[in-house]
Amino acid sequence: MKIDYEHKMAAHCENGSIMSLMNYHGIKLSEAMVFGIGSGIYFSHIPIIKLNGMPMTSFRPWPGAIFKRVSKALDIDVEVTRFGDPEKAMRALDINLEKGIPTGLVVGVFYLDYFPTSYRFHFNAHNIIAIGKEDGKYIISDPIMETLEYLPYDNLKKVRFAQGLQAPKGKMYYIKGLPDDIDIKGAVIKGLKRTVREMVVLPGPVIGVRGIRYLSKKVRNYPRRFTPAVAAKHLGQIVRMQEEIGTGGAGFRFLFAAFLQEASSLLENPKLNELSARMTEIGDMWREFAVYAGRIIKERNEIETYDSIADMLLDISEQEKMVYKKLADIVRYLSKQ
Amino acid sequence: MKKDQVPQDDANMLEGKTRDLQYAVDEHGNYTIVKSVGWEPKNIVLQRTWEEINEKLNHAREQVKTGKYSPLYYHMKKHLMNKWMLAKYAGVNVCKVWFHLKPKGYAKLSPENIEKYKKALNMKPGEDISDVDA
Incomplete structure (x- = not known):
């Protein structure tokens, strides 16, 4: 059957x-x-949690989290x-x-x-x-x-x-x-709120945009800390986490931008669409990072370029911070309505 | 990412079984879905990962041949497991697995335990667990 x-x-x-x-x-x-x-966008780089003996860089919340949040927000x-x-x-x-x-x-x-x-x-x-x-x-x-x-x-x-x-x-x-009527607008605002919380509000150096900055610092030090082969391995793990099957590309940034675009027409707020365009640009920056990292991994000897990709991450961190800060303002305005 | 910039770098990583879904913007700035067969940086890191795994596997094979470990060790590594995972999959106590990973313990392996390991490692009845060159 x-x-x-x-x-x-x-x-x-x-x-x-x-x-x-x-x-x-x-x-x-x-x-x-x-x-x-489900606030699927996320970032953390936690040195004490290891995967294959290397610090785990995560671009997604814990598996099952999105599912739990969505069913709760829509009361399913x-x-x-x-x-x-x-x-x-x-x-x-x-x-x-x-x-x-x-x-x-x-x-x-x-x-x-x-x-x-x-x-x-x-x-x-x-x-x-x-x-x-x-x-x-x-x-x-x-x-x-x-x-x-x-x-x-x-x-x-x-x-x-x-x-x-x-x-x-x-x-x-x-x-x-299923509930009788579904409050999608409320759920969207809730999701945005949680995203802002996770990416800029939560304290500590390893989660959200500060986590990206932290990763940048660590990447800069790779050639000094490791042999070229091991450094390339660490870098490879970051790119793998970012682009492995099922990320929607560039560590979910494009998927999030698509969400902002849809939310913009749903909530009739054109500002969200502007942020969506900014997020697309940030997604492209992540892609560029992956391209450079891929080159380093392949060549293995261009040690000086670790500095340039660390700069890229720093730039991404700053850009994303601006987007989430603006998002926070919009969320505040929307929840008052 | 623009719709026409979605990379199509095929390195046969997906083996033609499926394609990646990518989100990209069209000429009006609206998001659409584009299917992709692969992207170079991603292919590079995946290939590199498997190269490393294969290097380790060759090393494991040497260790088996020199008598440091038993053939079971090679198969465990081939399936990217550690002894705890193998113990869980096979339903054999982890202390016993540790023992069976040594040539001495492997020699004393009972037929039913061999069956358990073969089942855990997805081996067909005809396949020989002591064969490490396959």
């Missing part, structure tokens, strides 16, 4: 799965809207379950599918059969949606794939119980109930 479900692609799997589930239930929101309401009743027993988890999914409920699943991508080989790491917070079962194979709507995919029972069981960091434990979710 197969649920009549419209497969939708998205730049980011978490936004994508929420968006298409909500679309199925009649709430037409774009990916950018979901991203903005979502049922989330985790399981201890794989067989039970699969049975619960079967029951759901028989009832005709499209069901979101959190899986690890390392053993995911249809995933491109180069992207298979032990990343355990990928979101997919099961929409049916045919000949013993599950029909999967994966937001980052162009078409529907089919997964055998054993493979789905394995990826749902992937191990390691953030093991999903068979996590499964679906929309149980």
